Amino acid sequence: MSPFPLSVALVLDHASVTGGAAKVAFDSALGLKRAGHRPIVFAAAGPIDARLIEEGVEVVCLGQHDILNDPSRLGAAARGIWNLEAARRLAALLASLPRGRSLVHVHGWAKALSTSIAGPIAAFGLPAVCSLHEYFLFCPNGGFFNYNTSEVCQLEPMSRACVTTNCDSRSYPQKLWRCARHSAMSRVARLPQVFSDFIVISDLQDGIVRSRLPKGARVHRIPNPIEAHQLGRKSGPASGGFLFVGRIAREKGPLLFAEAARRAGVVPTYVGDGPIREELARRYPEARIVGWKTPEQARAMMRAARALVFPSLWYEVQGLTVTEAKAMGTPVIVSDVCAGREAIDDGESGLWFRSGDPDSLAAALDRLKDDALVEKLSNAAYESYWADPQTPERHVDAIVNLYERMLCRWPGPLPSAASRADLIDEVVHPLRDGADVEEPLDAGAP
Known part of the structure; x- marks a missing residue:
């Protein structure tokens, strides 16, 4: 005191x-x-x-x-x-x-x-x-x-x-x-x-x-x-898919993620809501939109995810979910225009892609179909966060x-x-x- x-x-x-x-x-x-x-x-x-x-x-x-x-x-x-x-x-x-x-x-x-x-x-x-x-x-x-x-x-x-x-x-x-x-x-x-x-x-x-x-x-x-618990490295391949967590708004890039996921042949999952949710659902009916979850539920989904996708199109000042994902041992695919990239070493704890480019993001999604690469990035992300945690x-x-x-x-x-x-x-x-x-x-x- x-x-x-x-x-x-x-x-x-x-x-x-x-x-x-x-x-x-x-x-x-x-x-x-x-x-x-x-x-x-x-x-x-x-x-x-x-x-x-x-x-x-x-x-x-x-x-x-x-x-x-x-x-x-x-x-x-x-x-x-x-x-x-x-x-x-x-x-x-x-x-x-x-x-x-x-x-x-x-x-x-x-x-x-x-x-x-x-x-x-x-x-x-x-x-x-x-x-x-x-x-x-x-x-x-x-x-x-x-x-x-x-x-x-x-x-x-x-x-x-x-x-x-x-x-x-x-x-x-x-x-x-x-x-x-x-x-x-x-x-x-x-x-x-x-x-x-x-x-x-x-x-x-x-x-x-x-x-x-x-x-x-x-x-x-x-x-x-960042609120996070030290859960240890993930014990095996991720059971979840590719995850977006946040407000479903145009500047956050949810439509870009959906288009890239379609080109990569994967199903995108969205935890959140926002002004373009209906547009997202209409244009990409294959997308899985689950709405807002409690912090505990969101963290559990993040822990299980193969990767968090952070496709922001604007000068996002930090991106809390990028750091939260690292704390969970989940790799991040992040846009190179936003500050979230500063938390990710490209090719080490996640991947960067060219902002606004669905082909660049689709290529990153394709790379993370490889379980061995996901495990490598996952371990590095976890160790990187807990070496200097933002508690x-x-x-x-x-x-x-x-x-x-x-x-x-x-x-x-x-x-x-x-x-x-x-x-x-x-x-x-x-x-x-x-x-x-x-x-x-x-x-x-x-």
Whole structure:
């Protein structure tokens, strides 16, 4: 237990696991709690993850919809650009934190919270770090990816060419809305400037974002934590087939996997769901789509698989399933455009293939019909992971070490208690006349 506990506001869109960012944030929260610190999860959209409540992690949940699921499209469009309630509640939380041992760690804002979080963070002067789970601070659609051509986008974000290109996953009007949000983020809220430190997850991501960060920002490489048990090498040939685990979305490459599997004469299996599931099932009826499974079930399927296929088409920042598969002793066939390749030694613990090329992926699938090669890659993958495991405990040690360094160099104290109420009023002044807002949900702390 820490003799000098930290108070850490973990800020993100959802209070439940909806993707990798939330999973990492909650694993961090649980680890911080167990180490004797005080994590407070601040989120816009519920429900609240049961693990947080069970372990006594404080949660401030606004009980809002995220942008995609808000029944009021007009309200979603407005709140997605500037969420006034999020600013008010975050200001109140930061005002309550003790001086000298408190920080803000942002894991996500683009799906519900909006860029309005910048005001409270800047006003209260707490050390603030942002984990870059995607690219919304730099690119309007968050991925440097053209969803209509299924290719990595090389255009300069917010240039004339960018704004006039329909790269959005839904429509061009949606792209224009994203550009408006990006302008609010960079020119009005100036969100990137409120962070002194940024966490990247891979060398690929570091190379993409470093030149785009505010001058003087510090960049730290901290891998995401992996939950895995040391099961030992696999005892024989894999009993399963070729497996995809994750969101069935265009940028993840599920259609590419299906086409390559058809050419290689193998049946692809998908654990997950997503916006193009129906298209996948219609175009490739031979594909086996089993939907989302519990973490235990997914890990069991991964352990049994001949190989995990990670066909991502975009600059995926890490790809947790790649590392999880290695921990299980399962080789990975990975796209050479994403950061997942950094965890795989081509020909040693898995295979690389040319991104977007179904013939290249089909050739890799053909190679792994060889039981001897699968066994060789499996053993190497297992040994490689467990030689330097990315455990939740090691992850928490790394982020606490970063927090301590941030606190040591932070120049000044928080505002006095007398001025905090004025600051709350100032950063959310549109609400100071007593606008009627729905009471948020709070859970966790007594």
